Amino acid sequence: MSLAVATGDTDVPAPSVEMAVARASSQRQAFCGLAGIVWLHRKMQDAFFLVVGSRTCAHMLQSAAGVMIFAAPRFATAIMEERDLAGLADVHAELDRLVERLLERRPDIATLFLVGSCPSEVLKLDLGKAAERLTQAHPGRLRVLAYSGSGLETSFTQGEDTCLEAMVGDLPSRPAGERALLVVGTLADVVEDQFSRLFAALGIGPLHFFPPRRSSELPPLGSGTQVLLAQPFLGRTARALEARGAQVLAAPYPIGIEGTRLWLGAAARAWEVAEARLAEILERPAARAEQALARYTAELAGKRIAFFPDSQLEIPIARFLQRECGMELLEVGVPYLDRRLMGAEVALLPTGTRLLEGADVDEQLERVRAERPDLTVCGLGLANPLEAEGLATKWSIELVFSPIQGFEQAADLAELFARPLIRRERLKV
């Protein structure tokens, strides 16, 4: 395949995705991994997320996610203060005190995640040790796990990767060789249910989802476990699952009709489901999805789109918009290019797609202003300023929080992109 991979503004022709790509280490507009708490706490409703950090972390969580509509969130921040910085032993005692206060208020917590932040990393606060100590202090009552959501180590959706990675060690064992399918990555409950029905129809099972809906009901894992990644940002989790003997199936992600078909197909092949049987099962939902999608393709076809790097969903979504909705890809920015996780996706992108890893925001803004795409996918800090310059935008964060995977959601996903275009046509002011 032929693919131009660029870093910053330097075009580098790439014979394959195996090539080395230097990263742009300039100014980036991205959330840190703490943002993952916003959907993880919704998925696992018996878990509590305690960020050990600064006022910046607390403020970021409440502003970035706009989750202040919740009166009592299942997350909080242990804000370190000047006196905590003096001696680290003191910080651990303080943390224990805060956790006790939290458990008094929320006796229903089954799993407590201690979430590392930039300051806790720089201060080399050992949250793993704290998690062990706190677990021992509440035997049989509470599981405490630690992971990092710091911007030093994680970018936006990677916060889910580090969270799930921390949970892998606690997954119960399944007898060696016993075959099972594990779907990994947070999906909306409604999407999980749709996939459950399809896997059942295909005779694929036992089936588990990870993360589970209750953190206390962890899926079993063994050498016969086949892993299907539902999200494109779970590299560390995949490696941790493999270290426990599981096999990760290579596939594109279940975005759009084609992606969903190929994703389900990868599991079907591993389960030796006959091609005809697969086609038969998928026929109705796929046809229905095509019918629903047709409503938006007319609006999207031929329109030019550019992606700012944000969630790691850029490549699968660009693939969907180009191949199934007929959009033209001007450039696709990704926070980082994980060649292993993205291999099957990148192979589906058209030759010569301009792919950027960790782009400089100011330089990318200049290109967008010059090329004036019909639609720009970007973060919340950039959306209104670009709209004010007459450029239609799509907030990328909505792509992370909305159910977009699977056949039934393919048209919903297209609609998210059609809506800003339709809106512009409607407005006469």
Added chain:
Amino acid sequence: MQLALWTYEAPTHVGALRIATSMAGVHCVLHAPLGDSYADLLFTMVERRDQRPPVSYTSFQQRDLGRSTADLVKDAVRSAYERFRPEVLLVSESCTAELLQDQAGTLARTLGLPVPVLPLDLPSWSRKETWGASETFLRLVRALLKPRAPAPGAERPCREAGRRPRANLLGATALGFRCRDDLVEVTRLLDQVGVDVHVTAPLGARPRDLLRIPEADFNICLYPEVAETTCAWLERFFGQPWVRTVPIGVGATRDFLAEVGRVAGLDVSAALASGPSRLPWYSHSVDATYLTGKRVFIFADATHAIAAARIVAEELGMSVVGLGTYLREQARPVRAAAQAYGIEALISDDYLEVEARIGESQPELVLGTQMERHVAKRLGIPCAVISAPAHVQDFPARFTPQMGFAGADVIFDTWVHPLMMGLEEHLITMFRGDFEFREGTAPSHLGSPVTATAGQAPAPPAVAAPAPPAAAPGEVAPMPKSGPVWDTQAEQELKKIPFFVRGKARRNTERFAQERGLATISMETLYDAKAYFGR
């Protein structure tokens, strides 16, 4: 270590960004790890600004820590200057960068840029947003004006004959509560008494406008949280007097005009006599009598909290049962104000503590920030937002100043609106017991109960509204202890009390019984309690 579910204030460096964003020609380089750029959306989403805030982030990550983050700072400063060509460059650090001790500001100064480079070095582990804004504004003004200060003891030149007095309006900022409209209203008010506005800063100013500040005859400190230190400094170094009264409410606006008159040497009696606000008449009109003695809990920044208390007590005839602020720096004036209403001020930035105090005070109206809106919603108490931190719907499209006579009118409407209207209270009493009348129905002007509370809930700026999780409201509030039991007759009698005061009657009666060690509440207890508590 502090357990924070929500925080009233952002970190210190966001205060600096508020000053930079308020102005033109200023750019801020923030030494901060990847992720701290979330601060942009405060301005572009919450305040709906149509431009990116003037800030560049170094966005360092783990791999940069191995190398030199100092080089990142220098690169970021150089390219920010090249790209944005600011008149002044601010250099600040976020909490994590402060731990690295890169001395970003000092590094930036070594680059020899042809514009002033101002290192901020704001302590992010001990201070917070509002202090950061105040300090940034002061340092900016001081850096630009100190070289121009007259010799100590030099007389200020007198105002030329025939020229109208000039005033600077200081303290309005980006993300400030209704600052945009307050500036318009105060400018109009001053024009009416013959005062010209010379410079408004930081909102709407460029660095070269700051240089013109000393040309004005006096300063007006509109928001003491941000501008008090700067006004005091300008008085010390340039001999500029400053007006301290914040014109929020009819009485305060009149006091403000009187103070302006004194400082500017103008006769403002005509303006005072005209009194164009409708608030006094609306408060005197008979429909407003139901406001009498309504219990109001106030929690906000100091400026808005103190002003609200005076309006509540003197202009709406209600009772201040709680008054507090999350700003420790402003504790003193708030304590003094609370004392005047016979209560103790609540000085706290702990959301849980504020929530508990609101619950204990049993108010009928809460005037607060975004946080108190949530508390009030949970407790089922009407609420109006009067101060930052606020959400996107508190940056309305329409003209809604808080200051001046127009502001007083806005305040009358927005504070009274969440309450049941007077006539409506009266009619509910009249129709009570009618088989076609549903008591639980919300007041007509608030729509159905569901939409009434949804109207209080902010539209999240960032997310396609996720459904609230199954978190029971009782999770935060202390569980009620098992108390006295109501007998059937008393329970029946309680139902005859209008629903909007029934909860209060129930709580009062239970407290009354508990204090007297009564295990059962009879009808007699109910009326004894009613007689004891009064209304």
